[in-house]
Structures are given as C-alpha cells and as structure tokens.
Amino acid sequence: MKIFRARDFKADRPWGALDIADMGGITTRLHWTDRPYQWHVNDGEEVFAVLDGRVDMHWREGGVEHVATLEAGDIFYATVGTEHVAxxxxxxRILVVERAGSI
Incomplete structure (x- = not known):
C-alpha cells in the first residue's frame, strides 16, 4: 500500500516520472513537466489525466490539428494511432496509463 501526493512530486527533468504500478504490462506513471513533449503515436491506447496544472493537448485527426486545454481533473484518451503532443x-503533473515501453 502506498499513497502518492501528486502536488509534491517534482522530477529532476521535464517528463521525469514516478512509476506507480505495472499491471500486467500496463503502466501507471506520474509525470512532472514544464516543457512540451514531442509529437508521437503510442503503440497502444493511452489515458492522460491532468492532476495539477494545465496542459494544451494537441492531436491530429485526418491531417487536421486540434487543441484542447486540459485543467486539473480533465482526462485525454488517445486511441491506437492517435498522433498527439502535450x-x-x-x-x-500528469498521470499516464499506457502499455509498458510506450513513448
């Protein structure tokens, strides 16, 4: 049993992570960042939950870029093949649930 205080977590680099769980190859990680990530496509589905702060999530569908501002408590779900960047x-501080080894 562990308790994680997301607001207290700060990594030593952007997108640094605290591993919370690996449940049969699906990982749950707490990320801290103050910089954008990179455009990418995961090899599986991804759940991206903003726990603290705000994030502009960009994604592409049919070659068209979309942007939504996510606040604390908002969740972005990326289906297989969704190109996106935060x-x-x-x-x-962001909680990410995805297949182990995803970008």
Whole structure:
C-alpha cells in the first residue's frame, strides 16, 4: 500500500516520472513537466489525466490539428494511432496509463 501526493512530486527533468504500478504490462506513471513533449503515436491506447496544472493537448485527426486545454481533473484518451503532443502551461503533473515501453 502506498499513497502518492501528486502536488509534491517534482522530477529532476521535464517528463521525469514516478512509476506507480505495472499491471500486467500496463503502466501507471506520474509525470512532472514544464516543457512540451514531442509529437508521437503510442503503440497502444493511452489515458492522460491532468492532476495539477494545465496542459494544451494537441492531436491530429485526418491531417487536421486540434487543441484542447486540459485543467486539473480533465482526462485525454488517445486511441491506437492517435498522433498527439502535450504542451504544459507552466508546471503540470500528469498521470499516464499506457502499455509498458510506450513513448
């Protein structure tokens, strides 16, 4: 049994992570960042939950880019093949659930 205090977590680099669980190859990780990630496509589905801060989530569908601002408590679900990138607005803490080894 463990308790994780997301607001207290700060990594030593952008997108640094605290591993919370690996449930049969599906990982749950707490990320801290203050910088954008990179455009990518996961090899599986991804659940991206903003726990603290704000994030502009960019994704492409049919070659068209979309953007939504996610606040604390908002969740972005990326289906297989969804190209996306997260741009935090200041510092953000994000819970990511995805297949182990995903980008």
């Amino acid at each position: 741009h935090p607005i200041g510092e953000a």
